[in-house]
Every structure is written in C-alpha cells, then in structure tokens.
Amino acid sequence: MSGSIKLKHASGNGVIISAPSTNPSSDKTITLPSDGSGTFATKDSANSLQNVTGINGGQLGNRNLIINGAMLVSQRGTSFSGTAQRYTLDRMQMNTAGNDEIAQTEQATVTSGGAYTSGFRKCLKIINGNQTSGAGATDVVHLKMVLEAQDIANSGWNYTSNSNFVTLSFWIKSSVAQDFPITLRSEDGTRQVYNMTTGSLSADTWTKITKTISGNSNLQFDNNNAAGLTLFINAFVGTDYTTGGLAQNAWSAWSGAKQGDNMTSTWYTTNDATLEITGLQLEVGSVATDFEHRSFGQELALCQRYFYPYLRGTNSYENIALGFNYNSSTGIILLEPPVEMRDTPTLTTSGTIAADDDTSIGFTFEGQGSDRCFRCNITSHSKTSGQGFQLRSHNSTTAKFELSAEL
Numbered sequence: 001m002s003g004s005i006k007l008k009h010a011s012g013n014g015v016i017i018s019a020p021s022t023n024p025s026s027d028k029t030i031t032l033p034s035d036g037s038g039t040f041a042t043k044d045s046a047n048s049l050q051n052v053t054g055i056n057g058g059q060l061g062n063r064n065l066i067i068n069g070a071m072l073v074s075q076r077g078t079s080f081s082g083t084a085q086r087y088t089l090d091r092m093q094m095n096t097a098g099n100d101e102i103a104q105t106e107q108a109t110v111t112s113g114g115a116y117t118s119g120f121r122k123c124l125k126i127i128n129g130n131q132t133s134g135a136g137a138t139d140v141v142h143l144k145m146v147l148e149a150q151d152i153a154n155s156g157w158n159y160t161s162n163s164n165f166v167t168l169s170f171w172i173k174s175s176v177a178q179d180f181p182i183t184l185r186s187e188d189g190t191r192q193v194y195n196m197t198t199g200s201l202s203a204d205t206w207t208k209i210t211k212t213i214s215g216n217s218n219l220q221f222d223n224n225n226a227a228g229l230t231l232f233i234n235a236f237v238g239t240d241y242t243t244g245g246l247a248q249n250a251w252s253a254w255s256g257a258k259q260g261d262n263m264t265s266t267w268y269t270t271n272d273a274t275l276e277i278t279g280l281q282l283e284v285g286s287v288a289t290d291f292e293h294r295s296f297g298q299e300l301a302l303c304q305r306y307f308y309p310y311l312r313g314t315n316s317y318e319n320i321a322l323g324f325n326y327n328s329s330t331g332i333i334l335l336e337p338p339v340e341m342r343d344t345p346t347l348t349t350s351g352t353i354a355a356d357d358d359t360s361i362g363f364t365f366e367g368q369g370s371d372r373c374f375r376c377n378i379t380s381h382s383k384t385s386g387q388g389f390q391l392r393s394h395n396s397t398t399a400k401f402e403l404s405a406e407l
Helices: 113-117 149-153 296-304
Strands: 004-008 014-018 085-087 093-097 104-109 122-127 140-148 165-174 181-186 192-197 207-214 227-237 251-253 274-284 307-309 319-325 331-335 346-350 353-355 362-365 374-379 388-393 400-404
Touching (some): 181 207, 346 362
Antiparallel strands (some): 004 014, 093 140, 140 227, 307 400, 319 388, 353 388
8 A cells, every 4th residue: 555644844835755656675764864964855946956965875976986887988899809818898808717719708789688778788798618628627717807996995985894885786698597706806905805696697688786895904905096906707717716715795815716606617618608797886885876877988088097099990091190200210209198097008019000101110118208198219210300200000900009007
C-alpha cells in the first residue's frame, strides 16, 4: 500500500514525502544533517536544486578517479595484439604471460544489454587465444589500470580509516559463465592488496559489478605523480600467483604470489572466449553512484597527460612540427603537447619520418624545459644553419612519433 506524508506550512504549502508505488527490496533511508545547519537541498523558483554540496559524501563533479572508464578514447588504434605487456585503449594496459597464443584486445561497440541502456557505447574487449597446452601455472591474462598517488591522496578518502570507503563499479560481459578475480594494490610504502571477485557471471550477459572497499591503517599514498593505486581485472591467473592464501574483501600485505585468488580456467581454456568491460568508476564513498559521463573532449585531455601521438595515420604526409637547423648537421624542433604531461615523456618513433624530404635523419630527445614543452634534436640533417624545415611522416600511414608519460 502506497501513501505519503505532507509537512505543511501554516499557510498551506509544504513538502510531500511519497512512498514507492511498488515494494522495494529493502528499506531506503533519507538521513538529515546533524550539524545544526538543517538544510541539505532546496529548490528555487526555477525548479533547480540549491545547496547541494556533494554526492555520496564526495564532490559533485570529477568523482571518477579512473580515466577513460567508458572506453571512449583509443589514441593508439582500435585493435592490439602481439606483445606480452602493452597499452591498448588509453590508460588501459593488457598484461599477458605464458600463453600459447597471446590474447588480443580491441575497442568494441556496445549494442545491447544493461551497459547499453546505461548509456555506454564503447567497451574494451579481450579475445582469448588458443591455449593448446591448457592452463599453465605461470600463465596470466589481466587488464591493468594505474592511478597517480596524488589523485588518491587528494581525493577526500580517509584511506587509513576502516570506516571510510571507496566504491568500485563497472559493467562486464563474458562469453563463458564463471567468476573473475579483481585486485586493488597500493604502490607506496609497504604494498597492500585487496582481493575481490565479480561473483558468478551468466554467459553473454552484461552484469554490473559493485564493490565497496574500506580504508586500512597500513595504506600509504604519497602526494606525487608516481604510481599510487593499481587495479587488476583478471581473465586468468595461474597457480604460481594464487598460492598466497589471499584473504577476500580485506587488505593484506602484497607478495608476488598474491595476484588473485584461485580461479577456474574455463574462460582461459576456451578458444576465442571474450571478456568485455566498460563503465569503470572508482569514487569516494560507500555507494556506487551513476557513472560520471564526461564529454569526449574532457576525457581526451585527461588521457593526453599520459600519452600523445603526433601522427594519426590518416594521411601519408602528416606534419609533426616545424624546426630550424642549429648548425649544418643538426636541427631543432620544439614539441608542445596540448596539455601538461605527467612527467618528462619518452619519445618513440617508427616508420619513415623526414625533415622536408630527408629520410636519413635521427632523433635525440632532450626533454628540456617543463612538462609542457620539450626539445628534440634532428641529427644527420644537412641544411644551412638557420634554415627552416618541416618534420613529417614520409609516404607512410604507419609511421609513429609519440610522447609517453605513462605510469
């Protein structure tokens, strides 16, 4: 039976609290403030909420500590294979070891199911190889995300208190019915690890996972730009890494044998099995709020703090930068990424790159200046001192000229 309560002003108008039209699975609680101020939300004449200072005990915006959780940004391409450890979609790293055939990763489209109706259109998809030797003790297939220590330290999470929480939530779909281990690992001080599991998943069904994680007195997060917290979602972990007797849903000291709880190998021993993930969110508080959908431009800028490719592979001749010759054999270019990078990046080049039409050049990356502007010397470039040139890809759509400040 539904009903309502009206708190009425003497003049007649008031506030109505209505019961739900159907019976909820459990009682729902509205907690009023106890600090004496009395007001937690009001509505003005334009029907907009006022005095709302937070959600879930945290800030209104930028709640999600994970970058690219909706899997929208993929500056390196959309399909990845061949190497044991590799960045794939932005901020997402695939680690594989001991496999007969290395799993592939791609940016895939979400077309139906709970993830789709929740507003997600892209996901990270892992496609298993053919493991002809079965599940080996040292075999590993997992997705890895590393967060900066300062982002955790300044998040508002009182991480040394076991009565203060962060909440992890995401959508996952497996072609094979089983559960998958999840691990959080702190990187500062004495490493600590928190092990969880998705619970049993139904095959080919998008399922939302929600995990609330308490603080712990042994946790430490330094206020710097180094690695602070690592999240692992394990498609498979061999027994060499599950023999540590790892506690579930509790923090414990990390060791190399504690990468996950003992797990079934059903997914791993199924040729071409798939695992899809999207909607990754880590937020301060004990409740999983709706996913914070940032615009593509916002997400791209956050990703470019860690990785920026100067060549997109859309044309055979793409401009990188303009430079000038410092002397008769050495040129100089200044690289200025669109955002300040996390740290002085490393430069990776491949394919055919030319200064004007000279393809015999080399590169010496000096990284001088700040984390916003860097110098690169172009060596073996015979030009008159002071003469300008254009650095570009040369008749190649596969050339790379990339800055990386990944963790």
